[in-house]
Amino acid sequence: MAISFDGQVAIVTGAGNGLGKSHALELAKRGARVVVNDFGGARDGSGGSMTPAQEVAAEIEAAGGEAIANGANVAVFEDCETMVAEAVSKWGRIDVLINNAGILRDRSFGKMSSAEWDSVIAVHLNGTGNCCRSVWNQMKEQGYGRILVTSSTSGIYGNFGQANYGAAKFGVVGLMNTLCIEGAKYNIHVNALAPTAATRMTEDVLTPEMLEQLDPKNVTPAAVFMVSQNAPNRTVMFAGGGSYSTLEIRESDGTHLPEDQRNADGVAANFDKISDMTNAEIFSNGTEHVVKIVQAASR
Numbered sequence: 001m002a003i004s005f006d007g008q009v010a011i012v013t014g015a016g017n018g019l020g021k022s023h024a025l026e027l028a029k030r031g032a033r034v035v036v037n038d039f040g041g042a043r044d045g046s047g048g049s050m051t052p053a054q055e056v057a058a059e060i061e062a063a064g065g066e067a068i069a070n071g072a073n074v075a076v077f078e079d080c081e082t083m084v085a086e087a088v089s090k091w092g093r094i095d096v097l098i099n100n101a102g103i104l105r106d107r108s109f110g111k112m113s114s115a116e117w118d119s120v121i122a123v124h125l126n127g128t129g130n131c132c133r134s135v136w137n138q139m140k141e142q143g144y145g146r147i148l149v150t151s152s153t154s155g156i157y158g159n160f161g162q163a164n165y166g167a168a169k170f171g172v173v174g175l176m177n178t179l180c181i182e183g184a185k186y187n188i189h190v191n192a193l194a195p196t197a198a199t200r201m202t203e204d205v206l207t208p209e210m211l212e213q214l215d216p217k218n219v220t221p222a223a224v225f226m227v228s229q230n231a232p233n234r235t236v237m238f239a240g241g242g243s244y245s246t247l248e249i250r251e252s253d254g255t256h257l258p259e260d261q262r263n264a265d266g267v268a269a270n271f272d273k274i275s276d277m278t279n280a281e282i283f284s285n286g287t288e289h290v291v292k293i294v295q296a297a298s299r
Contacts (some may be wrong), residue, residue, distance in 0.1 A: 003228045005032035009091045010227070011083065013037045013074050013131060014101030016052025019150075019197055022216040023098050023223050024056055028065035030224070032096065035087045036060070037070040039101070066091075074101045074127030080134040094135045096227045098148045099128040099172070106161040117164045124168035129175060136183075145188035146227040149176050151236060152194055156247060173236060180234040181285055189233040191226040194247070195219040196240025213241045234284075250280035251289065256296040 010027045014020040016038030028034045036057045040049035050071045057067035068087065072079035087094055103123050105116040128149050139145025154162045155169025173192055180190040198214040222239035225231065236247035255273045257266050267274070283289050 003030060003224060005030045008095035009033045009087055009093050010096035011035040011037060011087060011094060012098045012100060015056055016040060019195055019216045019219055020100040021056050022220045023100060026220045026224050028060040028067060033066040033091050034060060035068045035070050037072055037083060039071060039073045074131055075122040077130045080130040084134040088138060093142055094138050095144060096146045097131055097135050098223060098227060099131055100150050101127055104165060108161050109163045112164060120164035121168050125171040128172050132179060139188050140186045143187050146231055147190045148223055148227050149192045151192045156194060189231045191231060192236040193223050194236060194238045218242050250282055252277050253279040
């Protein structure tokens with residue numbers, strides 16, 4: 001049976017261009033009423049215009065769908081609250097939130113200014129948190145919600161000149177890890193997308209040949225699936241160019257050192273065993289790790 005969003009309301013941030021636009025159009029095509037959010041700024045976050053959001057909303061309506069254009073700055077919590085209130089007032093609920101808005105201010109770490117650091121963290125990490133907080137209680141009350149955060153290979157694996165971006169993009173994975181625990185009993189699923197696509201965010205870091213293969217439309221299927229009714233929970237999915245994969249965070253079995261080896265020299269001498277992933281474990285929360293080490297100490 002085809003995935004449907006009939007009767008559902010979705011917010012997509014950064015939906016005036018690129019990935020966000022692709023996500024918004026596909027959700028609308030599948031029946032969702034969509035809040036098309038975009039601050040309308042440049043790639044570095046400067047400026048602002050309602051035009052991109054209005055154009056996407058108009059495209060949805062021209063195709064027979066329902067949409068609201070919204071210019072909220074996700075870095076401002078009050079803007080996010082107002083955006084959610086507007087959608088709830090018009091349509092009565094919020095079922096889906098896709099956190100896609102982003103900016104770039106690349107610089108090698110030693111040359112990065114405080115403004116370049118703070119602005120990227122404000123949009124990607126704080127902005128994701130602001131939007132999630134704004135929809136959270138609404139989703140709890142209705143007993144349903146699907147949230148997608150947007151991570152990046154720059155956060156998961158690193159990328160030169162993107163310490164600010166990478167820190168924020170791995171930060172949203174940490175946010176996902178806690179929200180999926182807190183939201184489980186309310187049927188709120190939270191997942192993460194790590195996209196690779198030809199957008200204005202990547203146009204000067206990828207070759208023309210690479211960009212040709214990376215249409216945003218090839219990422220959107222992963223995004224739509226992960227906010228659907230049968231979505232998984234706590235999944236990080238990579239998507240780009242027609243390839244899809246998932247991330248697994250594992251912890252080595254490690255070793256318990258006797259008291260006389262609990263020093264830097266003992267750790268160094270046992271490092272190969274400490275880092276051996278042969279019997280690696282996957283935990284669903286931090287307490288499971290604590291239990292592991294307490295049990296080892298007890299033995």
